[in-house]
Amino acid sequence: MSTRLEGRTALVTGATSNIGRAVAEAFAAQGAHVAVSGRSAERGREVVEGIRARGGRADFVAADLDGSAAASRALAEQATAVLGGRVDILVNNAGIYPGDTTAATDEKTFDEVYAVNVKAPFFLTAAIAPAMAEAGSGAIINLGSWIARLGIPIGALYSSTKGAMETLTRAWAAEFGPHGVRVNAISPGVVLTSEPGRENRAGAMMNGTPAGRTGTPREIADAAVYLAGDEATFVHGVVLDVDGGRTTAAVIAG
Template sequence: MSGRLAGKTALVTGSTSNIGRATARALAAEGAHVVVSGRNAERGKEAVEAIRAAGGTADFVVADLDGSAAASRALAEEATRVLGGRVDILVNNAGIYPPNTTETVDEETFDRVYAVNVKAPYFLTAALAPAMAAAGGGAIVNLGSWIARLGVGVSSLYSSTKGAVETLTRAWSAEYGPRGVRVNAVSPGVVHEPLPEGVASPGDVMMEGTPAGRHGLPEDIAAAVVYLASDEAGFVHGTVLDVDGGRVAAAVVRN
């Protein structure tokens, strides 16, 4: 534990698996007291136990961020209580990704994806950012996606929600930055935990032709979140940091 975030408190939504879990672990490893949140209490307990076993400080708060303002406010209040009265770092990570095409998305699915991916972080930020400003400052890190800026023929619904999150990142930076709250985003490429030898994720094909030439790991994204949440990024505002193996920046053409 190096202590870059010693004395800080953090709330990570959707942190019982994958990127969220790795982020909670990384923040705790840097000294932050972390609230792990999600719907699954068993996985939340496991995530907290792993952090504590590594010498970190963490607690679990169950939360079903359905997009209602009430659900977001309830999580904000409980996390603030558990963290001793303040939240210094908010990571808006929770999201859902149903594999639909435009024609196959029904209205119920459309509303649910926007509720979880856009409304929930919107109202959670509204609940916590003013308190951060009143306490002297804070950092908010949103999770975007490369697919918001590099159009592909699937996932139009999901990509549009991540486009909204990236726009909110810039708007919130203008709104809260002058009040001491830095707002930035991380835009991951294809990311998943290691798979057994010879097994590939269907999304891995999207990383072919990139400088990295591989999918990312949850820890790759977590490291970027830690940087944006730390004082090292004190002059970074309203930025979307691409951590995507070069997916949106460069194409590798092989002769």
């Protein structure tokens, strides 16, 4: 086990699957004590047991981040208690993705997506960042998305929430950075777990990129380890593109 995050505590939301799970596992492998947060206790136990089996420290904290300030405050309090009284690293990863067109999106869906993807992390950060600032250190990592800056014909609602998180990243860096709290974001490209058939459907979205393939949750987790660790002490308010070059370069064949 490596020790880049030894002695630190971390809360990762949406940590029972995909990117969130990979981040929680990577943090624990680097020595952090991780609060694995999510709605499913069964999946949470599976993640925690896997981390512990590999010699890491982790505990599950159930949370249904519905956008209410109360739910975010409750998670902050429970995670702080589980982690021994402090949260050194917060990863705002939990989110939902409806892929409908604009005309097919109803008001209930609109409100739900903004509640989960923007309001919940907003109030969770509001509950955790002041204690980090008082301690004079901390790291907050938000999850953006490549489609926040490269338009595609579906998913306008989701992409707008990720644009909001990237804007909040810069605002929070200005607000909390002078008090020792680094706030940054990761903007993943198309990232898939290894499920049969999914690569064929989504892989086309990465055609014409330098990577020429979809990414893996672990590749995003490695970027999160960097932003959480001491190697990134001079990094504030950035959105780190980990997207195979999707938003920065086009490969022209022939």
